[in-house]
Amino acid sequence: MITNASVGHLRPAVSPDHLLHRLRSSPSLSPKHFLQIQAQLFANPTLRSHHRLLPAFLSRFAPSHALSRTSLLLRHFPGCDPSSLWSHLVRSSAHSDPDARSVLLLYRAMAREGVLPDRATFVLLLRFCAAIPEAFDVARAVHCQSLILGLASDRILMTGLLILYSKCGCLRSAEQVFAGIPERDVIACNAMIAALSCHGRVEDARRLFEQMPTRSSASWNSMITCYCKLNDLDSAREIFDRNPIKDVVSWNAMIDGYCKMGQLARARELFDRLGLAKNSVTWNTMISGYLHRREFGTAVSMFRSMQMENVRPTEVTMASLLSACAHLGALNMGRWIHAYIRNHQLKMDVVLGNALIDMYFKCGSVETALEAFRGMPTRNIFCWNSVIAGLGMNGYGDRAVAVFHEIEKMERIKPDGVTFVGLLSACSHSGLVTQGKKYFSQMLDLYGVEPKIEHYGCMVDLLGRAGFLEEVLHLLETMPVRPNAIVWGSLLRACHIHKDSEVSEKVTQRLMELDPNDGANYVFLSNIYASSNRWDDVERCRSMMLRSGVRKVPGCSSIEVNNMIHEFLVGDESHPQYEEIYAFMVGIEKELRKLGYRPSTDCVHHDIEDEEKESAVMYHSEKIAIAFGIMSTREKEPIRVVKNLRICSDCHGAAKLIAKLFDRVIIVRDRNRFHHFKNGTCSCNDYW
Missing domain, CATH: 1.25.40.10 (Tetratricopeptide repeat domain)
Incomplete structure (x- = not known):
């Protein structure tokens, strides 16, 4: 360590501004250069008194040296207050390195030196240490030291302390701090309301809220958010309606509460009432609400409305929309969103990147998904x-x-x-x-x-x-x-694959015991009976479904054409072009029969004539969607269909031949996997 005596003969060879420029502009300084600057500072009080030079030196010195050497340096700096130096070092470290643990290490070294921080450093420590497991120990130390320094009546410091105690799960200590604040302002009361709410003490929070002589928007928002988290939407709405200073946070909290409880109509009513005051959080909340209710098409429509109102989407918006596109198989919309992310330079973090990868895979675009994955900055x-x-x-x-x-x-x-x-x-x-x-x-x-x-x-x-x-x-x-x-x-x-009907029946009955409300189990058991021509048992199974209120999920297939999602059910006649589609399907079947196609009616489990069974399989939803896609898209353009159930054997065989007949790639995503049909074959090799 260079002491004042050993360098007393030195004089500053350079000006303070020159040294300051050297510290700030050099990306790295060698130990020799550090010692030279240190010697200048030790030798000359004028340099040490410069209001920017000494802080700049400490900020560069501490990260480059062990804490023990930093402590030694601060202990022997001539004519300087150790408390001031340490406090500055902690604050500068917090600004240059947002890692709470590095700040905590400096604070502990400071404590070992017996140096007490100043008030500003205490406030900074409380803010930084709320995110680390050791926060409770820090809170207690800060609390004790603040009492020693006579800061117990400092509202800002005590409010930060009670927030930290609350985050550590120590509500009792938070209450003790709150009780000791002599003049509690609205900020301290809001912090206490939030602490009580987080620990389920909603009635105590409400009592404090009602006792407040004046309330800020944060006060009202805390109570609304508290009740929404407890799913007590009636109480939340009562507070919301009383709120004379509603801000967008209040509206967003209520809308989010309704969305999470599945009450989308009430959420939409508030959303529409908010008018042009809606922000990106409001839109994201409604879009997420529709996604959770699997109303993917409505979520996409909401985004289009968001654009029309010139509200800038966020990374959260984009991730939600990519999730909707993934479920719908809407590749074109997904590509547009990807381009929007690039063009508007949104941050491609792991959440957004993962949503993008998932979207491309679930739309059957494997190579593009891999390109997106390889191009991510972090994974x-x-x-x-x-x-x-x-x-x-x-x-x-x-x-x-x-x-x-x-x-x-x-x-x-x-x-x-x-x-x-x-x-x-x-x-x-x-x-x-x-x-x-x-x-x-x-x-x-x-x-x-x-x-x-x-x-x-x-x-x-x-x-x-x-x-x-x-x-x-x-x-x-x-x-x-x-x-x-x-x-x-x-x-x-x-x-089912190996046609073991005896074991299938036992397993299905076991599944019905585990989940009597799953309609798929009843349907499967009914199909087992039908495949063995046990029609009486089929009727008995269907009667059980009726008595239990269980319904069979209808087959549904969707396809994206010209950025619009078209959905089809079995035998669907609701589409405006259904007559044209059905006529086209009749023509397709004639051509397929020339290629050797014969309808497979094994999947029709009704006691009807073979001709009726062939008619039944002809109008399965995936066939309608494929036909509509071929009619409505350019030659050679891939057809992408999403089905909510497993594809049946007849549709699987027909899709292979349709792909060959029209020289198209047909991609069908069923409930279990993807089927890429090309040149009369399927990527699953008939193993599904």
């Missing part, structure tokens, strides 16, 4: 998981395995349970039995991921599809957790 495990799941869903099991091997080579990213669900599903969809068994056996021992019920469901599906029913039964007997609907459902699909 976390969620992004990698989306790629593995997306490749598997589209039938690229080998590529999904290759991506998993990429993760294995990384140090900072480790596979988790979701990774293995995607990987095992990818193996199942592509028939990679050996690989799937290997990864399942290695999950715990090699990767430290304990298999859960969903992983066992994947293995049942993998082995069952491949026909290893004995292994499936052994797995069910030995698995450490009780099989649930996921596992039994996987076994049921295996029985």
Whole structure:
């Protein structure tokens, strides 16, 4: 350490402004240069008294040296107050490095030196330390030191302290701090209301709220938000209606509360009443509300209205819309949103990037999804998981395995349970039995991921599809957790593939016991009876559905044409062009019969004549959507259809021939996976 005595003969060779410029402009300073500047500061009081030079030196010195050396330096600075130096160092560190832990380390070093911070440093510490696990210890230390310095009546400091206690889960300490504030202003009361609300003490929060002589907009908003979080919308609305100073935060809180409770009509009523005062949060809330209710088309329409009112979308808006496009299979809209993100330079963080990847995969655009993934500036495990799941869903099991091997080579990213669900599903969809068994056996021992019920469901599906029913039964007997609907459902699909009606009936009845309100189970059992011509049992099963109030989910297929989503049901006649579509379908079937097509009526489970069965399969929703797509798009343009149920064997066979007949790529996303039809073949290799 250079002391004042050892450098007393030195004189400043340069001006303060020159040294300041050197500190600020040099990206890095060598230890030698640090010592030279330090010597100048020790030698000359004029330099030390410069209001910007000494702070600049400390800001550069501390990150480059160990805390012990920094402490030694501050202890021996001649003619300077250690408290002032340390306080400045903590504050400058907070401004230059937003990491709360680095600020906390400096504060602890300061405490070891026996130096008390000033008031401004206390306030800064409270703000920074609210985000770290050690916050409670910091709160107690700050509390004790503030009492020593006589700051117990400082409203700003005490308000920050009670907020920190509340975030640490120590409501009692927060209440004690609040009680000790001699003149509580509206800010302190708002902080206490928020603290009580967060800990479920809503009645106490309401009592304090009613006692306040004056209330700010934050006071009203805290109570509205509190009741909304408790799903007590009547109380929230009562406060909202009383609020004389409603701001957009109040409106947004009520709209969000109604959306989360599924009361979209009431949310929309407030949304429309707000008029032009709506901000991006208001629009995002309504769009998310429609998405959660699976009203994807309405969510997209909301975005178009948002643009017409010149409200700038945020990254949250874009992520929500990409989710809607993913569910609808609306690739053109998704591409437009991607272009909007690029053109308006929105931040491509992992949330937005993951939504983009998911959208492209769920629209069947695999290569574009991979381009988006590779182009992301940062990627976390969620992004990698989306790629593995997306490749598997589209039938690229080998590529999904290759991506998993990429993760294995990384140090900072480790596979988790979701990774293995995607990987095992990818193996199942592509028939990679050996690989799937290997990864399942290695999950715990090699990767430290304990298999859960969903992983066992994947293995049942993998082995069952491949026909290893004995292994499936052994797995069910030995698995450490009780099989649930996921596992039994996987076994049921295996029985269906291998036409084991006896086991199918037992498994379906087991599923009905687990979830009596799932209409799919009744339908499946009815279909099993119908395939064996047990028509009396079919009627009995349907009567059970009626008595239980369970309804069969109708098949529905959608297609995007000219940026509009068109939806079709089985035998749908509601579309304005249905007569033209049906005439076109009749012509298609004639051409398909020339190619050897014969309707497969195995999926028709009604006691009717064969001719009626052929007519029934002709107008399945996916066939209507495919026909409309071919009619309405340019030659060679891919057809993309989204179906809510599994594609049936007849539609699967017909789609292969339609793709060949019209020289089109037809992509159908059903409930389980993608089918890419091209030149008379399907990417699933008839393994679905």
